[in-house]
Amino acid sequence: MDSILKKHSSKAGLPPGTLIHVGEQRVEHVEISVMDYADGELDEQPLASAADCRAFLNRPTATWFNVTGLHDTALLQELGDIFELHPLILEDIANTGQRPKMEDHETYIFMAMKMLYRPQDGDGVVAEQVSIVLGSNYVLTFQEVEGDVFGRIRERIRTSAGRIRTMGVDYLAYSLIDSVVDNYFSVLEALGESIESIHDAVTAKAKPETLNQIHQIKREMVFLRKCLWPLRELVGSLDAGDSNLIDAKLTPYLRDVYGHTVQIIDNLESLRDMLSGTLDIYMTIVSNRMNEVMKVLTVIATIFMPLTFIAGIYGMNFEVMPELKWPFGYALVWGIMLTTAIGMTLFFKRKRWL
Secondary structure, three states: OOOOOOOOHHHOOOOOOOOOOEOOOOOOOOEEEEEEEEOOEEEEEEEOOHHHHHHHHOOOOEEEEEEEOOOOHHHHHHHHHHHOOOHHHHHHHHEOOOOOEEEEOOOOEEEEEEEEEOOOOOOOOEEEEEEEEEOOOEEEEEEOOOOOOOHHHHHHHHHOOOOOOOOOHHHHHHHHHHHHHHHHHHHHHHHHHHHHHHHHHHHHOOOHHHHHHHHHHHHHHHHHHHHHHHHHHHHHHHHHOOOOOOOHHHHHHHHHHHHHHHHHHHHHHHHHHHHHHHHHHHHHHHHHHHHHHHHHHHHHHHHHHHHHHHHHHOOOOOOOOOOOOOOOHHHHHHHHHHHHHHHHHHHHHHOOOO
């Protein structure tokens, strides 16, 4: 999983709006693609440069521009000039540690969120920042890497499935947000399966490796919580807003997404409780195991205390001792020591201390 906190030291002291990429470069070259569509037409193609976007801005169709890669700040600045984006918006786009949020700039709405998915090896959670700019007739998205949860949306546009080709760009923006939110369910389901597996492993036999897994999942859940709560605020702001860029017919859809975010947060809290319970069980098992070891060692030490006392008495270097010249003294001492040890052992068993 990516680091919870991104390093911002490179921006210290710079003026607001200074365009610096904060995060890891995850693609070699920045790529721009476009899907321009209406009810009966579709134009999908890659764009060679940012300037090619201008040809689609004045069309009466709905246009989706997608930018993959955030490290080329010169290209981001060129796109900002073309779409007339505020410098602070460009700064937020280039900052991959940006907190999920929504800002209404009248002529466009800017949204930043975290897109989460499980890697192919199924270990951990991969986070990618997605920025969405909703204009009057376009949607502009920025991603860190290729591959996302928007594949089904692209397929719906290509096949004209559902109502996406007949609705405006606000519906496209809603579909993108809905895909990001719905994928959180998949991440939480996989996380829940991992927690159940760890719970079974703990109850079977608590191992130090299991504790490491618990702490790793706790770290992932802290990151999920950090992404989810602002995302709920984002969707709630869209639903409660009165922007002319969002049709009133979209309100039921936005409320549905908001309900999904609330449900995801509830599921996350339940998983946190389950993980905390698993950690408590682990600590209890380890504590009980330690108590059992200490009890056995205490019983052994208690049994040997009188034996040590007897051995200490007969180990004193006095010339005149009553049993020193007695032929059966050695056997008698052994008999007393064995009788004491056996008697104490039987006593401890009767008390169920062993």
